[in-house]
Amino acid sequence: MKPSPLTGPMLILPATVLLLAGFLAPTAIMAMLSLRDYTAGSGIGNSWTLANYLSVLGDGFYLEIVARSLALGFLVTFACLILGFPLALFILRSSPRVQTAAILLVIFPLLCNIVVRSFGWMVLLAPNGVINAALMASGIISAPLDLMYNLTGVVIGLTQIYVPFMALLLIPALQNIPPDVEAAAFTLKASRARVFFTVTIPLAIPGIITGSILVFVLSISALVTPRMLGGPTYKVMATQIYDEFMTNLNWPAGAALAFILTALALALIWAANRISAYFTRGIST
Template identity: 40%
Template structure:
């Protein structure tokens, strides 16, 4: 019964990844194009060139910041919404999930207008005398991070919401009735049950942030490159497809290593805390 699904998975995902990995080993010549010669030259160039190392470092930093902010904002939002009455719960849940219903290009262009020197954000801050001159938000890491958090928070909310639906309110009430404080009940009863949702949401947010293209490209511009935009430039501007494929493969492998490593580390840390 799983044969058709496995076939689709292999055809639509594993086969393109395998072809990309093979392409990344081809040697590229500026005059003759892609050569039928295989080498690790592209990977050596990525790991030996400070330009690419800086891009990977910037991407990792941005993804980590976005993930932390989504946890800080998304978890309390989900808990608050889950305790609202039915009508208001649906309204606020729709508001939070609204960014997913809008095209990424339209959403990013909207943020670029808001963050401009004459945008609504700067005008509002200057109107209340919070700042004396416009803040530079567009084409900066701060602006890209804000826009990324806006679209990634819904993924965190969805993941934590799924865990909250399995939470029995009577267990929390039992802890309170036995004399535990709200903080202790949350730390020892609620948080351990939310942890799988937080971890899965963090993995989704980090992976999507690290591979995001449209938002960093439109808000970051040419000067603030991330891995996805660097691979795009290699494919379409310099036409160095093997180097672009190598960048994509390194991003995929780095994503897997970071996600699996952080997942295991966090699970061990929380397990030791809760058991202690």
């Protein structure tokens, strides 16, 4: 029996409706909202304007928030890569029993709510918290370290949260490296360090870029951890967007900030894909 020409469109119709209703429609509403004017005390106006975008791009306060968010994303991504790469190698090159236990330990923190984990870091990093108390009791420091309500605390908290994502994305990339390539390098008397930097890392570049994109995007858009570990005065783009919507009630400015954050994330993904394609062509040739 010949299938009806409408079979294909009917199969994708539910997903299309869900996409339109759940993503495209809210995005379009937010886009229109970001182009509306706003007057304090009067609310959202009826005029169309680019002032919300221009105020962000031309105001030093907002530019500092954007720069801080990007710096946070790069620091967290770098820390996750430094910790996640050895972890992925250890898991991959362990016995099957150790691999299973290690993967479970990596996945287990993901089952815990981010709020709970952030509260845990507040207990550890507070001026009178566990870390400062232990360091002062041992005589290493004489005054509490400033580990909270600044960049340090936020980087520590986000790194712990996103290291599993980096490690889990690096494991398949390392599995795809042919063992014969590293064996051939050792046969040619290359040291372990040279094999690692000239063979393992270049062949794992696609996984490194994929994991870095995911961690960076999650870091610059994180809200709960920067708010809890950074405090109300430590502003990044996600916390400022929340404040514009919920505290200042300036929805057009918040929508404009949200689209600028989205544009930054898309630009990063585009650049990373170009870099990944370049390395892939170089490796294949």
